[in-house]
Amino acid sequence: xxxxKCVGHGRCYVLAPDVFGEDERGHCVVVxxxxxxxxxxEARKGERNCPExxxxxxxVERP
Amino acid sequence: xxxxxxxPRFNLFSEEFARxxxxxxxxxxxACPVTRAxxxxxxxxxxYEDVAWALRHPEIFxxxxxxxxxxxxxxxxxxxxxxxxxxxxxxRLLDPHFSRRKMEVRIPSIRANANALIDTFIDAGECxxxxxxxxxxxxxxxxxxxxxxxxxxxxxxxxxxxxxRPNKAQPELDLEGAAKARVASGRxxxxxxxxxxxxxxxxxxxxxxLLSSILFAEIxxxxxxxxxxxxxxxxxxxxxxxxxxxxxxxxxxxxxSNPVQRRRLVEHPxxxxxxxxxxxxxxxPVTAVPRLVKRDVEVGGMWIREGELATLLIGAANTDxxxxxEADRVDFERERNIHMAFGAGPHRCLGSHLARMELCAAxxxxxxxxxxxxxxxxxxxxxxxxIREVLYLPIVWER
Numbered sequence: 104x105x106x107x108k109c110v111g112h113g114r115c116y117v118l119a120p121d122v123f124g125e126d127e128r129g130h131c132v133v134v135x136x137x138x139x140x141x142x143x144x145e146a147r148k149g150e151r152n153c154p155e156x157x158x159x160x161x162x163v164e165r166p
Numbered sequence: 167x168x169x170x171x172x173x174p175r176f177n178l179f180s181e182e183f184a185r186x187x188x189x190x191x192x193x194x195x196x197a198c199p200v201t202r203a204x205x206x207x208x209x210x211x212x213x214y215e216d217v218a219w220a221l222r223h224p225e226i227f228x229x230x231x232x233x234x235x236x237x238x239x240x241x242x243x244x245x246x247x248x249x250x251x252x253x254x255x256x257x258r259l260l261d262p263h264f265s266r267r268k269m270e271v272r273i274p275s276i277r278a279n280a281n282a283l284i285d286t287f288i289d290a291g292e293c294x295x296x297x298x299x300x301x302x303x304x305x306x307x308x309x310x311x312x313x314x315x316x317x318x319x320x321x322x323x324x325x326x327x328x329x330x331r332p333n334k335a336q337p338e339l340d341l342e343g344a345a346k347a348r349v350a351s352g353r354x355x356x357x358x359x360x361x362x363x364x365x366x367x368x369x370x371x372x373x374x375x376l377l378s379s380i381l382f383a384e385i386x387x388x389x390x391x392x393x394x395x396x397x398x399x400x401x402x403x404x405x406x407x408x409x410x411x412x413x414x415x416x417x418x419x420x421x422x423s424n425p426v427q428r429r430r431l432v433e434h435p436x437x438x439x440x441x442x443x444x445x446x447x448x449x450x451p452v453t454a455v456p457r458l459v460k461r462d463v464e465v466g467g468m469w470i471r472e473g474e475l476a477t478l479l480i481g482a483a484n485t486d487x488x489x490x491x492e493a494d495r496v497d498f499e500r501e502r503n504i505h506m507a508f509g510a511g512p513h514r515c516l517g518s519h520l521a522r523m524e525l526c527a528a529x530x531x532x533x534x535x536x537x538x539x540x541x542x543x544x545x546x547x548x549x550x551x552x553i554r555e556v557l558y559l560p561i562v563w564e565r
Contacts, residue, residue, distance in 0.1 A: 110514040113266050114504075117439075128258065129265035129519065154504040155222075155511075 104133050108157035115158060119149035123158075131157065175204040178454065178477070184549035187453060188494070191482035200466040203477060209459075209470045212482035214489040214506075216465050220457060220478050222511035224249045227457035227476060229513060238329045238352025243401035244394060250512050257512070259385045260398070263376055266519040272311065273527055279306045280531040288535060291565035292542060295418050296411070296556055299532075304410035307524055308402070313375025314362065325355050326407055331550075352400075359399040363392065406517050408553050410524050412451035415547075415556030417529060420445060420496075422541050422561055427496065432537040435530055441498040442525045447505035448496050450481035451554045455509065480506050539563040 104123075111130045115123040122145050124132045131153075138146045143160070150158040176194055177183060183190055191212060194201060199213040211217050220227040230242060230249050242248055245256035262268065280303060287293040305322055309315070314322075327334045328351025332344040339347060363381060372378050380395055390398070421428040431441055459474045470476060484505045487493035508515035515521065541547065542560035550557050 110510070110512060111261060111265075112508065112510075112514060113519060117266070125266060127265070128261035129267070130261075148501075151502045152504060154218075154506060 104131050105157045105159075106130065108155045109153075110155055112154050114152045114154065115149035118152050119145040122146045123149050174198065175202060176210070177204045178210070178479075179551040181549065181551065184453075184551040184554055185547070187450075187481055187554075188448070188485050191479065191485050192494075194479070194482055195486055200468040200470070206475075208475045208477060209465075209468070210454075210477045210479055211465060212479045212486075213466060214483040214486035217478045217480060217483035218506065218510055220465070220476065221455075221506065221509060221513070224253075224512055226460050226463050227478070228460050229253075229457060231456065231458040231475070237404060238348035238350075238355075239397075239400055240352065240356070241393065241397055243404065244397040245516070246401050246405065246513065253512060255385055256394075256398070257516070259383050259390070260380075260516055263379050263383075264516050264519060269520045269523050272307070272520070273523055275310060276303075276307055276524055276527045277531055279303060279310075280528050281535070284531065284535050289565060292560065292562040295559040295561055296415055299528075300411045300414040300418075300556070300559075301407075303414065303528060304407050304524060307410075307520070308406050311375070311520070312377045312399075312402070313373055314377070321358075322403070322407075325351050325358070326403060329355070329404065330408055355400060355403060356396055359396050360392075363395060402517075405515075406520075408555060409452055409515075409517075410521050412550075412553050412555040413446065413449070413521065413525055414528060415559055416449035416451050416554055417442070417445045417525070418532070418561065419541075419547050419556050419559055420449060422539055422559075424496075425540070427498070428533075428537075431498070431529070432533050435533065437498045438526050438529050438533075439522075440500070440503075442522060442529060443503050443505065444496055444498050444500055446507035446525075447484045447490070447500075447503060449554065450484045450505070450507050452507065453481040453552060453554060454479045480509070536563050 109130045111128060113125065113129055115131050116125050121142055122135045122138055124134045126132050135142060146160050150160045174197060176190060194212040199216060201210050202208060203210050211220055228249050229247050231247065245253045245260065248256065283299050283302060287298050293299065301323065302319065305319055309318060309322065329348050332347035333339050336347065362377065366378055366381055372382060380390065380398060383390065421431065431437055454477045457476045457478060459470050459472055459476055461472050463470050484507060485493045489504065508518040539561050542562045545560045547556050548558035
């Protein structure tokens with residue numbers, strides 16, 4: 104999450120509340136740095152719905 | 167560099183455009199993504215990409231402009247008409263008071279207020295939605311939020327109209343007369359808040375409401391000055407009432423005319439938040455925001471000059487199919503909805519969380535109590551340009 108881009112639309116923590124939270128100003132805080140399965144889908148939903156493009160979800164392969 | 171060839175001009179202030187702007191938006195994006203407005207010849211941006219870029223570059227597209235007089239203010243409104251970095255300081259102070267967490271506690275009272283309004287007309291089987299519901303609901307929420315007495319509702323409605331639509335109370339006013347009426351109403355708003363702040367300061371016990379929070383808040387160890395507080399109050403009044411009124415009207419007008427969509431919403435109230443987002447995108451009640459151009463800049467192949475007043479057409483951006491697949495389809499379950507109805511960049515609407523809650527609560531309560539309704543036969547809703555308030559929205563339902 105690029106906090107220099109976040110302006111507090113709050114779409115991420117509304118649509119993906121298990122992955123993202125809010126700070127005092129209502130800006131995004133990442134709650135789960137790593138996620139898999141349903142939680143990963145939620146993270147992607149947050150990423151795709153950020154109007155500022157502040158969130159990036161990276162896929163890593165587990166050995 | 168030369169200007170592009172002759173481009174068509176669009177009238178963004180016609181009633182026809184206000185009623186159904188989506189077709190015009192599509193024409194604008196296709197023919198001339200950056201064009202000039204009719205009469206004023208000022209630049210208009212209509213593509214998602216361009217509007218978003220402009221909103222995120224306040225150093226080029228500035229909000230600090232000399233237009234304030236048009237709305238009866240004596241100084242720039244804070245934080246809307248102030249650019250970063252000063253604006254950032256104000257937002258750091260104000261944002262916590264408008265966060266989703268802070269606004270969430272207001273939901274029960276918003277629901278109660280919505281129901282109290284519905285009680286007054288439900289048995290009649292009809293109402294003029296703007297006057298009966300869309301105007302009073304956000305105004306009551308505003309008084310609640312600031313901790314002002316409910317008895318002041320009538321006064322606030324009068325002052326707000328005196329600024330935004332002076333011709334409503336005095337239809338005979340010409341342009342100059344309307345401008346004078348605005349300044350007079352503006353002065354009354356300043357005086358009202360000056361008095362209220364004075365009273366608050368005298369009270370020893372601090373209250374829990376927003377006005378007291380702002381009064382005693384500190385940024386970097388400093389309190390806000392009286393003028394700063396007044397300029398914030400002015401903004402809250404001007405930005406917080408008409409916008410939600412317009413959104414409520416646009417939503418109900420759409421749902422009254424689209425019974426299939428309405429029935430789905432009634433049967434699946436869990437779709438309300440998605441519907442509110444999608445209707446914010448599709449209807450975009452605040453069609454455009456102005457920005458003052460600080461230096462020559464090329465956007466979409468056209469040069470915009472320093473000193474010009476650019477119109478960022480948010481509604482056109484929100485219906486741009488390069489960012490919204492099947493942009494012309496209203497889909498309450500749209501998987502990705504990155505609309506900019508609340509703006510984008512540093513000036514993202516301060517009240518967006520409250521607005522969303524008001525809209526969701528109002529839509530839920532309305533459809534729970536009045537699920538089946540339509541536009542009164544033979545009548546046509548009337549929209550205002552700019553901020554698309556549905557000034558006349560007669561609806562009927564089975565008693």
